[in-house]
Amino acid sequence: MLRLRRIAIDTYPENIALLSRRCTTYRAEEFQALKKIEVVGDGRTLLATLMIADAEAIVGPDELGLGEQAFRRLGLPEGSGVEISQATPPASLEAIRAKITGQTLSGDEIEAVITDIASHRYSPIEITAFLISCASFMTTAEMLSLTEAMAKIGNRLKWDAPIVVDKHCIGGIPGNRTSMIVVPIVAAHGLPIPKTSSRAITSPAGTADTMEVLAKVDLSTREMQALVEREKGCLIWGGHVNLSPADDILISVERPLRIDTPEQMVASILSKKLAAGSTHLVIDIPVGPTAKVRSRTSATRLRKMFEYVGDKIGLTLDVVLTDGSQPIGTGVGPVLEARDVMAVLRNEPDAPADLRERALLLAGRMLDYDPALRGGSGHERARELLNSGQALAAMERIIDAQGRNETSYPLGSLVEEIPAPDAGTVAAIDCHRIARIARLAGAPLDKGAGIELLKKVGDPVRGGEALYRIYACVQADFRFATDLAAEGSGYALDRSGTTAAT
């Protein structure tokens, strides 16, 4: 028997265990090669990845250390007696071996894999084996099974309404913060829209990061339900709502690998929407040379995949292909994006027109789901709700209900303007590069960091005129961002017929 010891190391989503090389009860080397052990104590079991410790300060020879997550999951107090053995690999790994050899998996097999992943029985390398074996090819039936299996696990929200709408953008376009305009429009109309969003992982801002400039976003499931019942809409972070936790684990491996296949995207998005209790969904697929989807052909293929799975799981879907050729609005980064959003809601004269029009387009498609409206009048109704200030009022109510942020975040005090090298017309803006520069500047962790775009595609510029402004809060970040912008601004200019990157 080993004594359980808590080790204050966070390795989400992996369970880790530490055994002393001089362990007196077990031979550490016996377990090391296979890396995974099963921990048993007081009738509870846990699979964990094994590391060997060489210092008594970390674990003693009669102790088993568990990292924070593993310790919490096992749920036994420090000092409890535990035994370990070589872990039997989860039976569902057989399905992955079959998948590698080119077989397709049944719904039951996929469900077994997803259940084991959600129960933290898979190590990161096993999760990777699953993701990569599916990334090579996946049938539509497998994609459907994956969606259903992921939606089954975790919370499932229920709403007392015949129509529950939601929207989702597949991402990749800086400043595309339409949710924060669409939700108040739809809520003002009276359709429930329980919107959960992510925080940015690789982008300069997620909707949750931007909304957080205005209000509290880390609400519980119960708080969210009360909020949507009262105000119809919400704009919260999905982290505490535990919809499709298997998807969260898959994402934690997909992100560092930068793998984002259409099939996994469809399953990820639709499983979360199904779990959130949505019935009607609008999906925004921006298409452009530096967007996630780069051609109409790929966009159409992706649209059909969404439609196929949506039909099968009973989600009514409207997939909209939009212009993804440049950033939307003028701000990139939480404070700057929040400013754009509020300018649109307040109908300010210099509010970015592209953000306004994109939001009206999407909100209109969502309102078209309302049987009470005349066919095709959704867009007009959305415009009316925005122009009349009803959408702004709904947003103010949502902000108050979530918890208005009383401290205001200032813009970064380190500012540099990136000039056009020559006169010309803006021919293209690289979404990727703008996102990277804004992220280096400190967004989203520094809410006031980011980029303010002063010129958009089609705008004429004089030589030396500023294309955009970089804001940063920390000197090192400022230098990283301005250095990258100096290497290449992300703008291409058209000078009397010839296009050149600046």
Add this chain to the structure above:
Amino acid sequence: MLRLRRIAIDTYPENIALLSRRCTTYRAEEFQALKKIEVVGDGRTLLATLMIADAEAIVGPDELGLGEQAFRRLGLPEGSGVEISQATPPASLEAIRAKITGQTLSGDEIEAVITDIASHRYSPIEITAFLISCASFMTTAEMLSLTEAMAKIGNRLKWDAPIVVDKHCIGGIPGNRTSMIVVPIVAAHGLPIPKTSSRAITSPAGTADTMEVLAKVDLSTREMQALVEREKGCLIWGGHVNLSPADDILISVERPLRIDTPEQMVASILSKKLAAGSTHLVIDIPVGPTAKVRSRTSATRLRKMFEYVGDKIGLTLDVVLTDGSQPIGTGVGPVLEARDVMAVLRNEPDAPADLRERALLLAGRMLDYDPALRGGSGHERARELLNSGQALAAMERIIDAQGRNETSYPLGSLVEEIPAPDAGTVAAIDCHRIARIARLAGAPLDKGAGIELLKKVGDPVRGGEALYRIYACVQADFRFATDLAAEGSGYALDRSGTTAAT
């Protein structure tokens, strides 16, 4: 700047770094999602997987902790100033993304991947992505590139001889310890045979584990070279010789995933032989219902793959398909196998005939490479060397040269015989199950643990007569092994025309 701190945790092959959640210089959460950081100090850089620590006892807010392997690789003293940044993923990862989408990789692309893996620039999940993307399909040209790329990295031995022979068995058959007979026969004949072997990872004994019963096996490259020059042969553990270190890293991920594709097997084996300076190779592929290769068709496919790559890299190859229908010899586990080997070398009357014949077959094929011998007389020559005691004498010299083991390992004192339930004839023995039972009994870490087979296929048995004996040194292991044997012995009996598992 953070101060470097050494953390006594072994996570081979992964570099790990620990940052305090309360780090004052960097925001831990900024780095956490992508998991990988680049550490820079005094002009040196290192990629490492990041973990977040919540206790000052592990790392302080102004420190960066590195696990043992990462600390050694960076090569800076504790307390050195280091900076960290988000790691740029290795450029070769692009090739893996291409592979996932179904493209084939060029030799340069594969070499770039292998170079990055050998330089510890890949995390385990990235290594897995490579392995799985290749496991789905791999062209013969890719397999060849992989072999060449792996052989290029690490040590490359050179021998002053026109013919340097070696043998390799793909494994899976308990007790198949032919190397320890073949090497002394070939060395006695005078052909150099620099044999390196592995320790068991999932099997009850590797050749290195068994040879260690008789002699020291962890020799350095230099000791090995001196030994082979003097005695022609050696039987050492490959761990210190550093042949194909990229392969060792791939294996450390393949093993826990239990992935063993033919292409990766060919590249792994041939890259090591090429690096070892072998020119002529005999490969043993046992074929049987519970062996690694289960049909003549798969065996022939594998043979052709070995031949194709061998021809291209200039290794002369002879692939032998052998009977893999049951364990070889009577012993399974280091002490028992060493006893079988020495009985054959000593020409003892009760020495296992199948082990003797298998060794003579393989040694004969190797001796046939000697231009000084008349065509087809290798087998006869091998028998002569064995029968005359010259092979035994060569083995004794090799043992002395490596360092004879003066302490003898006793057999396990916990013994149980597994009886036949009824009378009949042994119809089949499950190699897998026998290996698992022997391993549970404590082999190879307890040298004296294992299984002694008392009956082989074709032997008649009386009801209640012992089929085999389990030996163990530790009570818990003994119980695990006998429990598994009680569930199913691994023997199938033929009772007047009907076969039944016992």
